[in-house]
Amino acid sequence: GTISPVKKEKSETCYARMLDxxxxxxxxxxxxxxxxxxxxxxxxxxxxxxYLDGKTMKIWEAAVVTEEDIQTVCNTExxxxxxxxxxxxxxxxIYVKTGKDFLxxxxxxxxxxxxxxxxEFMLGHEFRTGTILGIK
Numbered sequence: 001g002t003i004s005p006v007k008k009e010k011s012e013t014c015y016a017r018m019l020d021x022x023x024x025x026x027x028x029x030x031x032x033x034x035x036x037x038x039x040x041x042x043x044x045x046x047x048x049x050x051y052l053d054g055k056t057m058k059i060w061e062a063a064v065v066t067e068e069d070i071q072t073v074c075n076t077e078x079x080x081x082x083x084x085x086x087x088x089x090x091x092x093x094i095y096v097k098t099g100k101d102f103l104x105x106x107x108x109x110x111x112x113x114x115x116x117x118x119x120e121f122m123l124g125h126e127f128r129t130g131t132i133l134g135i136k
Contacts (some may be wrong), residue, residue, distance in 0.1 A: 021046045028084035028134060032064045032101035050084075050133045052110070057133070060115055061107035065095060070102050074129075078102070084134045089127045093118045096133060 024046045026035055039048040039062050049058045070078060073095060074088035081087055081097045088095040096103045109115040 019046055024048045026050045026059065026134065028096065028103075029099045032098040032103045035098055035103055036062050036064050051136045052131070052133055054136060056111040058109040058115070059105055059107070060109060061105075063104045063106060065102040065104045067101060070095060082132070084132050086127055086129050086131045086133065088129060089122070091119060091122075094127050 019042070024038075024042050026038065026048050028035070028050075035048075039059050042048050043060060047058045047060070049056050051057065065073075067078075070088065073090060076087070078087045078097055083098050085097045086094050087097050087102065093104045093106050096105060105118055107115065107117050108121055110121070
């Protein structure tokens with residue numbers, strides 16, 4: 001009985017627009033940290049997605065990798081690559097260049113397939129460095 005409710009002023013409120021599928025399209029020119037937050041925020045619907053070889057690829061889990069950390073994974077220069085380019089592939093994940101830093105993709109789902117870790121997917125498919133994501 002000690003709580004007294006106070007009505008919020010209209011100027012302090014904000015409107016959140018409705019989610020739609022187009023919001024999930026990943027723009028690799030933005031920072032990796034923003035993309036990673038988008039992936040987490042749109043999980044499970046509408047989900048973050050991009051395109052690989054003309055097919056939709058949903059990204060379910062990812063992590064941010066800095067410029068210094070990427071050098072331990074790949075020994076090539078990544079400055080010249082454009083955002084959306086796969087710069088390195090290891091047994092567990094793929095590394096994609098973004099506007100700032102890199103995105104380590106850990107869990108994906110290809111169009112018409114089930115959701116799986118990148119490692120499981122790579123057992124039957126090959127990711128090549130230099131491939132550009134986002135091209136439909």
